[in-house]
Amino acid sequence: MKEVVYTIKVEFGDCDPAGIVWFPNFFRWIDASSQHFFLECGVPPWREMERTLGVIGTPLVDTRATFVNAASYGDTLRIHTSLTELRGKSFVQHHRVMRGGDLVMQCEEVRVFARRREDGGIAAVPVPPGIRAALG
Template sequence: MREVVYTVRVEFGDCDPARIVWFPNFFRWIDAASRHFFVECGVPPWHETEKTLGIIGTPLVDTHASFRKTASYGDVLRIHTSIAEWRGKSFVQRYRVTRGDDVIMECDEVRIFAARREGDPTGIRAVPAPEEIRKLCG
């Protein structure tokens, strides 16, 4: 299982009045870590994969998070990202957010590989993960 680490420095504006990270920011950061994972694995940007493979991205369809400890401004968080499971037209992306040895948050997301729906330029459909992307991501 390949793991890629994405680093975030928590800023003052990321926190609520209690000086702890406002929880939606974690979801913003893990979404960025998701794309970073694919980039680090060698997957081209989605605008390129749309031309070559028909893939426009990996939208989120389900998420489950567990918050273990708080984080505050000045903290450096490391988001460890991997693919825990490949499914037919979806996959489970796993995140473990750490500060040093402390686990701050853990999250599993179910995402799909999306392609445009024929005849509907705004619609999308789930498609099987292209084999070349699966190989790159281990």
């Protein structure tokens, strides 16, 4: 199972008045790591996928996260991301956010590949074969 690492540096502005990372920022970084994983597998950026396959992104359907240790500015965090399941229209990614050897938080995500609907909404599409091949 392939694992890709995305590194971030926590900045002052990522932290709240308690002096620790304000938790929505973890989801910001995890979203970046989710997409970084695809790029590292050779999947083109969404703007190209939109032109060729009509895929506009991989919206989140379900997530479960556990926060184990606080982080603060100056910390370097490494997000270990892997694809643990590839279904017909959805996939599961697992992310572990590490500071050195310590687990900071971890998160499991179910996402779908999506296209635009005529009414402005979005709809899930089957995982495109080209992407399936890149991830296999």
